[in-house]
Amino acid sequence: MALIRRAGRSLSMLKRSSLFHGKQKKQRQQPIVSPSLPNLTPHLPSSLIRLQINTTYSAIPRGISSCSFRSSYIPNRLLTSEAQPKLPDEGIDDTQFLDFPGVKNTAFTCDLKFVSEKSEEVPCYRVLSELGEPVDGAKLPQMADALALRIYENMITLQVMDYLFYEAQRQGRFSFYMTCSGEEAAIVASAAALSNEDVIFAQYREQGALMWRGFDLQEFAHQCYSNSADYGKGRQMPIHYGSKKHNFVTISSPIATQLSHAVGAAYSLKMDRKDACAVTYFGDGATSEGDFHAAMNFAAVMEAPVLFICRNNGWAISTPITDQYRSDGVATKSRAYGMRSICVDGNDALAVYSAVKSARSMAISESRPILIEVLTYRVSHHSTSDDSTKYRSGEELSHWKVMRDPVVRFRRWLEGNGWWNRQKDTELQSHSRKKIIAAMMNAESMKKPPLSDLFTDVYDSIPTNLKEQESYVREAVAKNPNLYPSDVPL
Ligand SMILES: Cc1ncc(C[n+]2csc(CCOP(=O)(O)OP(=O)(O)O)c2C)c(N)n1
Ligand SMILES: [Mg+2]
Numbered sequence: 001m002a003l004i005r006r007a008g009r010s011l012s013m014l015k016r017s018s019l020f021h022g023k024q025k026k027q028r029q030q031p032i033v034s035p036s037l038p039n040l041t042p043h044l045p046s047s048l049i050r051l052q053i054n055t056t057y058s059a060i061p062r063g064i065s066s067c068s069f070r071s072s073y074i075p076n077r078l079l080t081s082e083a084q085p086k087l088p089d090e091g092i093d094d095t096q097f098l099d100f101p102g103v104k105n106t107a108f109t110c111d112l113k114f115v116s117e118k119s120e121e122v123p124c125y126r127v128l129s130e131l132g133e134p135v136d137g138a139k140l141p142q143m144a145d146a147l148a149l150r151i152y153e154n155m156i157t158l159q160v161m162d163y164l165f166y167e168a169q170r171q172g173r174f175s176f177y178m179t180c181s182g183e184e185a186a187i188v189a190s191a192a193a194l195s196n197e198d199v200i201f202a203q204y205r206e207q208g209a210l211m212w213r214g215f216d217l218q219e220f221a222h223q224c225y226s227n228s229a230d231y232g233k234g235r236q237m238p239i240h241y242g243s244k245k246h247n248f249v250t251i252s253s254p255i256a257t258q259l260s261h262a263v264g265a266a267y268s269l270k271m272d273r274k275d276a277c278a279v280t281y282f283g284d285g286a287t288s289e290g291d292f293h294a295a296m297n298f299a300a301v302m303e304a305p306v307l308f309i310c311r312n313n314g315w316a317i318s319t320p321i322t323d324q325y326r327s328d329g330v331a332t333k334s335r336a337y338g339m340r341s342i343c344v345d346g347n348d349a350l351a352v353y354s355a356v357k358s359a360r361s362m363a364i365s366e367s368r369p370i371l372i373e374v375l376t377y378r379v380s381h382h383s384t385s386d387d388s389t390k391y392r393s394g395e396e397l398s399h400w401k402v403m404r405d406p407v408v409r410f411r412r413w414l415e416g417n418g419w420w421n422r423q424k425d426t427e428l429q430s431h432s433r434k435k436i437i438a439a440m441m442n443a444e445s446m447k448k449p450p451l452s453d454l455f456t457d458v459y460d461s462i463p464t465n466l467k468e469q470e471s472y473v474r475e476a477v478a479k480n481p482n483l484y485p486s487d488v489p490l
Helices: 002-018 024-028 046-054 066-070 145-170 182-190 206-210 217-224 258-272 288-301 330-336 350-364 394-403 406-416 422-445 451-455 464-479
Strands: 199-201 278-283 306-312 341-347 369-375
Touching: 002 394, 145 182, 145 217, 145 350, 145 406, 145 422, 182 278, 182 306, 182 350, 182 369, 182 406, 199 258, 199 394, 206 217, 217 422, 258 278, 258 288, 278 406, 278 464, 306 350, 330 341, 330 369, 341 350, 341 464, 350 369, 350 406, 451 464
Parallel strands: 199 278, 278 306, 306 369, 341 369
Antiparallel strands: none
8 A cells, every 4th residue: 555655745745846737848858756755666566667657548638638638547557565565664754744736735544534624713913002002012114103193084084975975875975875884994004005006996885995095075976976077987787996007997787897807907017017906895794605716716827916905894785794704704714815914903903004005915925816805984874775673773873973983093092192182183173064055056067967978989980789879868858858867968
């Protein structure tokens, strides 16, 4: 048996170097020798040597080199104890490792033992306590006051914008809205750790990342009001922002589709040797989509510089994370793909900033993907189409809203440094409020895109079937003018 194992090991190493690396021709001329083991061939009987070198297997599929295939084929009847020569045992320990293609760090064992479903513990990284004070032993990132204040101002503007847009939607001024309440630190601080050259593929709740890059309040308002100044010409639902100028790819709400796009973009950045990575944001619910797994594996295998930032906010609409997966969080899943990961307290802006900054630098300099799980509770309803009181308790919500607010935590840290105070806070809130209301009024006063825009921009010249559809719509409008919205030019 020892011979079978040894011969098998030597042969499978050949298989690894030929079949799996496409070097069949070169290997064909070489003796069957393991680079790390003594050459076993001299110990084999001549019949076996002939088999190793010459035997081809009639069942080998076309296109697969017979050399590579035969390397693993030795008929059992020829491996009887009689046929086995005595082998010197020195230097070969069969029990130590497994040399199967693609298997790393796997030792042999005689114990019949299953791998536990419990993963190794993944700690959650944080540097600030709930009170906004550095935790014992924490190494705080170097963050100048200007950057810290900009992060805070962004979070406040985002909160005010979310609040006013949400209310405007409830008044029927536009059709849909989603806030990121409770997740402000995770989004803004992660965006602050990136470079503007990094390409963002967001899910839909990351308006803070776009705001960080300079997409202004007026641009947000135009998009939500679907008016003629909206870059998408009113064809997308509200909150489906996109901006080429800001390297922010337009939101596409089928869950998780953005992940594989990000990997492709990252691979392209790598080929162009750009000092940039791709960044994709997604929720805990998105990790149950096939696209998540395909993207993770693709990124790991292609060594693409992409940051997978999972906002684990506890809920996917009404589905709690307890019904979403059986693993201990999301970060742990990266191991299965051979990818690095970190779990971060997403309500600690400083921790998020340092984790994303380090991950970005590793992703680019080492050309590798990294998974970052940020734990940050969704305080808002899922969207304006949702009523979360139907599926979660008021106590759960108020715990996170009152006790665990990420913006308050960061403000306490700023105040502790003497960089911020209540008066500045009140001024900032009222300034943001005025700017956002002005942007909304302006957006509301603008015309909608013309009807003809529904049919353009997909094809160079409009095909006949679309022309037909346009004439049906125009006929319907002519017959029922009262049903047609007066602010949409014909
Ligand atoms: C492929 C697909 N399935 C279902 C939906 C409906 N849907 C919209 S949001 C959502 C929940 C996503 O939850 P999560 O990824 O955790 O993000 P969160 O809303 O919590 O930020 C679902 C199921 C969708 N948009 N796309
Ligand atoms: Mg979620």
